[in-house]
Amino acid sequence: MFTIHQLRYQDILHIEIMEIKSEEITCIIGESGSGKSTFLKLLNQMISQDSGDIYYKSRPIQEYNPILLRREVAMLSQQPVIFEGTMKDNLLIGCKFAEKSFPSDEDITEALKIVHLDKSLNDDPNQFSGGEKQRLALARLLLLDPPVLLLDEPTSALDQETEDFVMSNVLHYAKRRKKTVVMVTHSLNAAEKYADTIIEIEKKRIVGGLYE
Numbered sequence: 330m331f332t333i334h335q336l337r338y339q340d341i342l343h344i345e346i347m348e349i350k351s352e353e354i355t356c357i358i359g360e361s362g363s364g365k366s367t368f369l370k371l372l373n374q375m376i377s378q379d380s381g382d383i384y385y386k387s388r389p390i391q392e393y394n395p396i397l398l399r400r401e402v403a404m405l406s407q408q409p410v411i412f413e414g415t416m417k418d419n420l421l422i423g424c425k426f427a428e429k430s431f432p433s434d435e436d437i438t439e440a441l442k443i444v445h446l447d448k449s450l451n452d453d454p455n456q457f458s459g460g461e462k463q464r465l466a467l468a469r470l471l472l473l474d475p476p477v478l479l480l481d482e483p484t485s486a487l488d489q490e491t492e493d494f495v496m497s498n499v500l501h502y503a504k505r506r507k508k509t510v511v512m513v514t515h516s517l518n519a520a521e522k523y524a525d526t527i528i529e530i531e532k533k534r535i536v537g538g539l540y541e
């Protein structure tokens with residue numbers, strides 16, 4: 330799905346060669362500040378490399394319209410973004426921005442079940458806890474139904490038990506729906522449990538995918 334060759338981004342990230350396979354779960358691990366979030370942002374061109382190539386579906390990534398690319402390669406950032414309005418407004422706003430038809434009530438219920446968020450659709454999410462906001466943003470992304478999901482520490486604000494439950498649900502859902510997932514995680518355990526491929530960023534460098 331993605332092939333990367335001789336990529337440089339400032340002095341923050343250098344990737345010799347890498348492939349991210351379609352319909353797989355790829356986990357990115359590495360120390361704080363090693364460039365994990367930067368890497369995800371390069372994959373949907375929130376930022377552009379200084380040199381080197383990223384191919385998405387065999388075409389240079391810069392040939393894609395960035396807005397259309399981000400509808401296919403959708404990112405969940407580390408800090409959940411919450412808009413004014415109810416929880417339902419927040420769940421639907423992604424589809425509105427992406428000019429997609431709204432999901433059915435059944436789809437909304439399913440997404441909330443996957444992220445284990447038991448709140449009323451009329452609630453004000455600005456009052457939610459950090460972990461609830463994170464799960465709301467994750468449910469919003471699932472309702473968008475993009476083929477590629479870039480997840481930056483999607484469950485970092487959750488307690489261990491809820492984190493395990495939500496991560497397992499989300500990644501099983503992704504597998505069932507044949508999604509390509511690139512997930513940054515601090516948990517080597519989770520990566521070993523769920524990833525098809527684990528890539529470690531070491532000293533701001535990726536020489537190649539480490540182990541499969």
Ligand SMILES: Nc1ncnc2c1ncn2[C@@H]1O[C@H](COP(=O)(O)OP(=O)(O)OP(=O)(O)O)[C@@H](O)[C@H]1O
Nearest residue numbers: 339341359360361362363364365366367368407513
């Ligand atoms: N816009 C930017 N301009 C300059 N430096 C940046 C920018 N964004 C990130 N950095 C720097 O790049 C390095 C990598 O940052 P990044 O957020 O990608 O790391 P990370 O591995 O995701 O870290 P963490 O695990 O703490 O979230 C850091 O040293 C950071 O300070």
